[in-house]
Amino acid sequence: MKKLFAPLALAAVVAPVWAATQTVTLSVPGMTCSACPITVKKAIFKVEGVSKVDVGFEKREAVVTFDDAKTGMGAPAT
Numbered sequence: 001m002k003k004l005f006a007p008l009a010l011a012a013v014v015a016p017v018w019a020a021t022q023t024v025t026l027s028v029p030g031m032t033c034s035a036c037p038i039t040v041k042k043a044i045f046k047v048e049g050v051s052k053v054d055v056g057f058e059k060r061e062a063v064v065t066f067d068d069a070k071t072g073m074g075a076p077a078t
Contacts, residue, residue, distance in 0.1 A: 020067075020068050020069075021051070021065060021067055021068070022065070022066060022068050023063060023064065023065045024063070024064055024066075025061055025062070025063050025064075026061060026062045026063075026064060027060065027061055028040055028055070028060050028061055028062050029060055031055075031057055031060050036057065037055035037056070038055075040055045040062055041053045041062070044062060044064055047066070047071050048070050048071055049066045049067040049068075049069070049070025049071035050065070050071065051065050051066060051067065052064070052065035053065075
């Protein structure tokens with residue numbers, strides 16, 4: 001049992017090191033007014049792990065920085 005516990009304990013300590021911050025640019029073609037970026041930004045910030053969001057109305061896109069250990073591209077907003 002001790003032999004099994006040691007690798008699991010090591011993995012628990014090392015696992016956070018495997019996480020990486022990623023930045024993606026998302027197309028948001030449904031933005032139709034100048035207030036839309038505020039709504040989009042608030043919605044994206046509700047996703048756990050998101051650390052930065054920049055939303056541009058002109059280009060209709062959102063640049064999102066997130067911790068890939070906490071969320072991914074398919075994560076729903078909470």
